[in-house]
Amino acid sequence: MEQLFRQRITLVWAGLVLATLLSWQLSSESAFDSTLARALTTFAILGVAMIKVRYVGLDFMEIRHSPRALRIIFDVWMVAVYTELVVLYILG
């Protein structure tokens, strides 16, 4: 049983939970007095989300060991969504 929990994916999970708390911290009321600060925080929070998505995909969904076509599609999706959200945020 312990052997199972010492697997890489358990470590990944711990990292994901920490990243969640980090995002929450980043977004909490602090000295958000400039548009630039808010924008950078947004890019960081979305970036953390994408990193989390990547680990869920590669390790939990086992895309890391999947045929290359799927890995490419997954990477393209992540880049496209991050770009889309950042661009639309800036344009807003």
Next chain:
Amino acid sequence: MVGTSSAPAQDPSAAGSASSTPGIRLPGETGIWVLVIGDMVAFAVFFGVFMHSRGSNVVMFDESRRNLHVGYAVVNTVLLLSSSLFVALAVRAYRAANQRLAPRLIVFAAVCGLGFVANKAIEYHDKFENGITFTTNTFYLFFFTITGIHLFHVIIGLIGLAFVWRNTRRPERAPGNLLVIEVGASFWHMVDLLWIIIFPLLYLLR
């Protein structure tokens, strides 16, 4: 113990699409991945429409966001992340022929999923009690639609986990068992993955 020495090792290419490169295989089968990618693209469009709409209503969106209780969402994120871990561990336990551990882990995953549903119900109820519904303003239209459609996926995923659980308890090591297990697992991870973006998008961006 992860596996017993008497059980034969599960042939990894017995289920899923094997490729000629050793160690590379598609979990489940192509159909679930078409569904998963298609669903992810659909949500990507929702996310984009949300962000675009936010651009014309920044003040109202931000004001409405402040009424959300981030705590609910953080708990929900940890619940889904944990449920995904349990599912991933269960799949590995099943492959390692651990007959007792795999179904137990699926139950833990399902409990987390049910926790998410309950938490969402409380959150929605709290909003309705305060007179906030999806017609209140554009932000809430997106909030209830995006989280509502996601919630629907969670419920479908839980039904899928019931099938996964049933298959992890089957004593015979037929390739068809692993197929159902991996298909259900992949869908569940997608549900987690989508929430990982929904959470900051709705609750954290200012």
